[in-house]
Structures are given as structure tokens and as C-alpha cells.
Amino acid sequence: MWNITENKSILVVGAGRVSIAIIDYFLKCPKLTVTVASPLQSELDALKNKLQNGNFKCVLMSLDQRELAMDLLKANDLIVGCVPVNLNHKLLELCLESRKNLVLPSYCSDVIKSYEQAIIDAGIVVIMELGVCPGIDHALTCSGIEKLRKNGYRIESYIAWVGGLPALEFADNPLKYKISWSPEGVLQALVREPMFKRNGEIVNLGKGGTFKGLERSFPFFQEYPLEGYPNYDSIKYLKLYDIEEAHTCFRGSLRYKGYMDVAKCLYDLGLLSTEKLDYLDRDTSPISWIEIWSKILSCEGDLTQVKRSLIDKLQLSNIQIENLEKLGLLNTERNVIKNGTLLSALAEQLNKNCSFGKGEFDLMLMRIELTGLKEDGSKKTVNIELKLNGKPEMSAMAKTTGGTLAIGARILLENEYSFKSGLHLPMSKEIYDKMLEMLKAEGIEANVIEF
Secondary structure (H helix, E strand, O other), X not given: OOOOOOOEEEEEEOOOOOHHHHHHHHOOOOOEEXXXXXXXXXXXXXXXXXXXXXXXXXXXXXXXXHHHHHHHHHOOOEEEEOOOHHHHHHHHHHHHHHOOEEEOOOOOOHHHHOOHHHHHHHOOEEEOOOEEOOEHHHHHHHHHHHHHHHOOOEEEEEEEEEEEEEOHHXXXXXXXXXXXXXXXXXXXXXXXXXXXXEOOEEEEOOOOHHHHOOEOOOOOOOOOOEXXXXXXXXXXXXXXXXXXXXXXXXXXXXXEOOHHHHHHHHHHOOOOOOOOOHHHOOOOOOOOHHHHHHHHHOOOOOHHHHHHHHHHHHOOOHHHHHHHHHOOOOOXXXXXXXXXXXXXXXXXXXHHHOOOOOOOOEEEEEEEEEEEEOOOOOEEEEEEEEEEEOEOOEOHHHHHHHHHHHHHHHHHHHOHHHOOOEEEOOOOHHHHHHHHHHHHHOOOOOEEEEO
16 A cells, blocks of 8 residues: 555656566556557557556657656656656756656666755755666665674675676577667667776776676576676776775676676767768758678668678678678668667677567576675675566566565555755665565565575
8 A cells, every 4th residue: 555645646747668567566546647658659648548448648749849747747746757867858948847756777877966965955856777787786786885884894896787688588599689678778878988886806807898798607696608798897896885995896798698698799880979960960861780880881872882890800700790680770761760879789699689579578687696794704705586477467677676665665655754955865764665565566676695
């Protein structure tokens, strides 16, 4: 039972992959009125088809339609953001003007942090990092740290691995990966410079370091052929988790073996570049991947010549050429979706060629290892493991990301007056205790092993 005494209205901005879990969770509370806004009619139609018995309203709206957006925000009690990361600041600005509380699933970027004083001045509450990673990982980690410290341990080591994957039987493309969240976010994670602390040493792997830090052997989830790479800037978690005494602080992403070899090839080919290119501008003529390669390689724009140049100039193997073909990156049709950069064009292509098919489902894996040390030299290790299989009608990524965001919204609605105005993350006990309890009620519960 929700602990709200009067009817409330919620506006969900964005109707992408994880929104189904958000709406599904809200519809369980009869005191909530739910409106979903999206600039894409196809997203709204898909949502209505999946939740045919759901009593919610859909509105076609872009954040650029300022007057309509403001009217919608003002008519609702709480705003739930499901927009692309680069639009978070636009939605936040609208919430500041309309003085509406906001919850978001994505990382709290420097751009959002720059609004912190404005958030306080507006008297609103903004809670971020309410997803699976970030989100559930924060709650499980902070709860584990709290328990170790209560028993007299200081934190020696923190290592976390998380992966959103297709179920193994559906890992049937060269990357052995399928898109369950933002494809651009998946690719951007590969080009950031990883930083972490290991055995007392700060490690900065620099540009391309994601591939240098590859690990191919794990003592957990051994039923899956896993590999993993380091995430961007694990160092900040020493302060965020208040574990600055730890000699190791590391966060990484899990993939099936083979992913990084293909990703490294795409990186070496320059396809992860964020440089603006005139011929990829939205307003330019339609273009094919073969024509893009002819520009990159300075060769004739036909399939045979492009293949020959990839082999002769860039020393690609026949298997690598075959992988490019399977990913749709040697298509001759002028149907490349252009947003200015090769990375965004690649993201759109993977969205087409690496999406889940009908009846397919995903898998979410999370493993957190905390090691504590007492003054007498005794140690304790806490291993926290979470595994969730998706379903064709509800992916594990949607349930964990969308469900956690909806739970964050519920916590704010039920405890609105206990939150101070400002920017909040789920590392505070007032949030993570309630979050874990509500996740458990939804069947999302980690297995904890101590030794």
C-alpha cells in the first residue's frame, strides 16, 4: 500500500524502452493519475499496445514546445524524467521554472551539478541516479558498507561489476550484445578514460584505456562466458561512498566474450569518433555506409573497392569484414540516420541490427565485493550478487531501471516534506533503505554471501 493520503498526478516525460516498467508500477496505485509525454507518436503507440488495460494519458510533446511543456508540468505534482541524457538540463530548467520536483535515472553530470543552487533557491527536490547502475548498485553498496562499519570494520576494498546483456541464447550477433538502453550511451562508455584505485595506486588508463583494462576471467557467474572493462572514473566513489580509506575502488561493465574484440575494431576504424562531420549533418543528402567508407578511405564508393581498401589499408581480416557486414556497416542503401557524428550514426545502426527480436529477452548481472578490516587484523568479505532474467513482455533492464525510477518517485511522494530542497542521490539511508525494501517487494533482491 502506498502511503499517500490524497490523489496525486505524475508526468512521465519520455516513453522509451524502460517507461513500461514505470507506468506499470504507477498504475498499481489508484490514487495516482499518470500522463506520459513524448515527441514520438510511435513510442506512445507502442506503450499503449503493451499496457492496453492501463488507465493513463498520452500526450505528443517535445521539450522544445515550451508553452505546452510548461502547462503539462504545472498540471502535475511530480515529474519523472526518461529523456536522453543530453536533454536532462532542459527538463530541469522547466522544473525550476514551474517549481516541480523531479526524479531522473541518469548519472548526476557536472552540467546538472551547476544547477544545484538554483534547485535550492526554487525550493524543489531533484533525485538522480535512480536506475540499475547507477541506482540499485548504490543502494546495495551503501547498505553493505553500513553493515560492515556497524561491526567494527573499515572498508579496505570495493569492486563492482554490472552487465545488462541478452540472454545467452540470444547473443547471436558479432558483438554478442543487444540494445536495452541508449545505444549512444553504450558506445560513449567505450571512449571515456577509465580511472580507478587498485592496491593503493591511482590508475589512469588514458584514451583508449577501456580496451587496455580488459579482464577475461571471473570467479562469479561462471555459467556465462564473461569479459569486462573498467568504467569511467571510479575514483569519485571513494568520496561518494565515504570510503576514502579503501586501497581499492573499481567499477566495471560485464559483456560476453568477443564483445571487446569487435568494439576495439570499431574504435580503431574511427567509428566511435564524436567529431562533427558535414556529410553527416541532418540536413545533407541521404548517404550509405559504403559512401561513408569511401570518404574515410579515399576510395571509390562501391562495395568491392571498400572491402579491398579495408583489407589493404587497414589490415582488416576476412572475419572483421564479415562482422561489419553483419552489423549493417557495409550497406549500400542510403538509409544512414545522421546526427552529425560517426558515433551517433553507428549507434543508430546498432539500434537497428542489434535490437531484441520478438520473444527474446535479456539478463541483468550485478556483483559487488566489499572487504572490511578490523583493528585486530581480522577481515570480512561481503559478496553481493543480483541476477535477473527478463521476459519478452518486460525486460530485466526495464524492470530494474524503470522500476527503480518509479520507486524513487514513490519515496519522494510519500516523504515529500522530509526532503530538503536540493539535489539528492540514493546514497543516503533515508533513500536506500526504502528502495531496497520496495525492490524486494517487486522480486528484485540480491544474494549476500559473507565470509
